[in-house]
Amino acid sequence: MKNVRINLGRRSYRIAIGSGLLDRIGDMLAELPVGRKVLLVTNTTVGAIYAGRVTGSLAQAGLEVFQVAIPDGEQYKTLSSAELLYDRAFTAGLDRRSAVVALGGGVVGDLAGFVAATYMRGVPFVQVPTTLLAQVDSSVGGKVAVNHPRGKNIIGAFYQPALVVSDTAALDTLPRRELRSGLAEVIKYGIIGDASFFTWLEDNIHQVLALEPGALAHVIEQSCINKARVVEQDETEQGTRAILNLGHTVGHAIEALAGYGRYSHGEAVAMGTAVAIHLGMDLGMLSREAARRIKNLLHKAGLPTTVPPGLATRDIITAMYGDKKTVGGAITFIIPVDTGRAVIHRRTSEERIRQAIAAARAQ
Incomplete structure (x- = not known):
């Protein structure tokens, strides 16, 4: 496993890069100062392939997982989708220490990160990118947002993740x-x-x-x-x-x-x-x-x-x-x-x- 450090003072974090890391998510999250409840955000395509492994790893680490999947596509990176996630987080009883975990590409990461930045004025956020674009770019640097019909990423924030986990094996199923x-x-x-x-x-x-x-x-x-x-x-x-x-x-x-x-x-x-x-x-x-x-x-x-x-x-x-x-x-x-x-x-x-x-x- 390779590690790249993002040095931003109190907002510093690491990017873990390697094969088979999806099965180690639970142990990695357990090392962070987060609560017991986790909101796992994915999409219908990625969720069908990898959500079971990630959920299993989180549960094995003693975390309670609440999963929500949005449809696959940039057109779903909207305020309406964010509202769906807010509802799920509220219903699950997530508090300010509960983590939001994004499993998917840039759309999932941007949307889940925007929700993490704004739910209760900010809760811990973990990126688990499954596309090359997300692993090399959108999961790193703290830009989170949703789209508006008149512009891409117009509604958003700078909100750094607590951890990024890039499993290179996930790219095997990438179109x-x-x-x-x-x-x-x-x-x-x-x-x-x-x-x-x-x-x-x-x-x-x-x-x-x-x-x-x-x-x-x-x-x-x-x-x-x-x-x-x-x-x-x-x-x-x-x-x-x-x-x-x-x-x-x-x-x-x-x-x-x-x-x-x-x-x-x-x-x-x-x-x-x-x-x-x-x-x-x-x-x-x-x-x-x-x-x-x-x-x-x-x-x-x-x-x-x-x-x-x-x-x-x-x-x-x-x-x-x-x-x-x-x-x-x-x-x-x-x-x-x-x-x-x-x-x-x-x-x-x-x-x-x-x-x-x-x-x-x-x-």
């Missing part, structure tokens, strides 16, 4: 599309600040796609280390943490406009990254060779790098103004300037954005 989706976030870490990791991905991406255990563990560990470095410097995204939003400015707009579920989060982020690449070249900040390498790696991972023709440019830009990354009416972009370095570009002009979107359509 290929979801595995590729997670690789968009993995590649992001190489682009924004880890040139050696980017090169490693160029050489080993096929091993990751083949679910080679050593390659998977390395990808998850390195991604978490890279995210930890950023989060420790800027926990609540007042400045440098914005660098983690590479591809998300346009990506979130695409997700909202297309309807949650049509494109996976990673697919939308890859499209957004393509726009950022063209914007970087237009601004003279990114060389054509570096742009080629980034696009090639996205292609190797099976990710799209073209903006869908059915989404109007004006609608994408309008949606971007409603994104939480827009400050003072100015759109912020994260622009790669090399393989291993990116910058935060504030007050990006609409005309340059239009040109970049047009270039990403024309590929």
Whole structure:
């Protein structure tokens, strides 16, 4: 088992990475200062496969488990779903020491974390991510939220988990599309600040796609280390943490406009990254060779790098103004300037954005 530490003072926690960890959840939770009752939040797909093992482990550790499953899909990450969880927690008699455990992907983690942050003004929260995207990104760093029809993750909080448990064996049942989706976030870490990791991905991406255990563990560990470095410097995204939003400015707009579920989060982020690449070249900040390498790696991972023709440019830009990354009416972009370095570009002009979107359509 590998461990990555997130150092945030009183809110510090560890990320446990390894195979077979679902069966050890109970022992890990027993080491935390939590109460006897646990609300296990999952979805109908993941719950059918793994909830029994997790519930059994928790019960063996002397914990009383109350399980609730939401339907599978981004469209269920809503206030209505949160209300369902509040009702279940209240009925079960959860108090301020009772833990909320999220078993599933990013949707389950974001929703359960939002409920944990707001139920009784905050109860202990444990992330048990079962998708690559959640294991390398959404389960780490304390961002929890639900969606609004006009924007993704608009209603939320910064609320750190007490523990993250990433079982690499859970990826064996992950659909290929979801595995590729997670690789968009993995590649992001190489682009924004880890040139050696980017090169490693160029050489080993096929091993990751083949679910080679050593390659998977390395990808998850390195991604978490890279995210930890950023989060420790800027926990609540007042400045440098914005660098983690590479591809998300346009990506979130695409997700909202297309309807949650049509494109996976990673697919939308890859499209957004393509726009950022063209914007970087237009601004003279990114060389054509570096742009080629980034696009090639996205292609190797099976990710799209073209903006869908059915989404109007004006609608994408309008949606971007409603994104939480827009400050003072100015759109912020994260622009790669090399393989291993990116910058935060504030007050990006609409005309340059239009040109970049047009270039990403024309590929």
